[in-house]
Amino acid sequence: MKITSFLLPKDKVAFITSSASMREALEQLxxxxxxxxxxxxxxxxxAGTLSEGDLLWMLKNTPGIDFDNMHxxxxxxxxxxxxxxxxxxxxQMEDMLALAADQNFVPVVDDKNIFIGIIRRKDIIEYYMRNITD
Incomplete structure (x- = not known):
């Protein structure tokens, strides 16, 4: 099986650009x-992954940043x-599965590292649950 079977394409994925503001990221989340x-x-x-924790630590550890100036x-x-x-x-599937074990989602890129979507751990688990119980 190819990993493309699990791909959620970029146009269906919520993501942010590296030029987005902290406020925009919080709103997307x-x-x-x-x-x-x-x-x-x-x-x-x-270019990476931004988490809720990243935003909280930034708020906590950076004097002067608050909800009013996060933009x-x-x-x-x-x-x-x-x-x-x-x-x-x-x-290969094995490569993707190894990453999905430790990540909620696996970003998928093409040969030029262009972001083309994600594979959600949830979708992988659901697929295997359907096929194990059949």
Missing amino acids: ENHYYTALPIVDSDGKY QVPVSVIEKHIHNESVSINA
């Missing part, structure tokens, strides 16, 4: 009920505490 979002740079490449803080300056490794669209 809130609107989609996510705990983390992939970050895509200006070239469309996967002035770019995501690019926020320290990231989670590193979701990406996988190539051409990767």
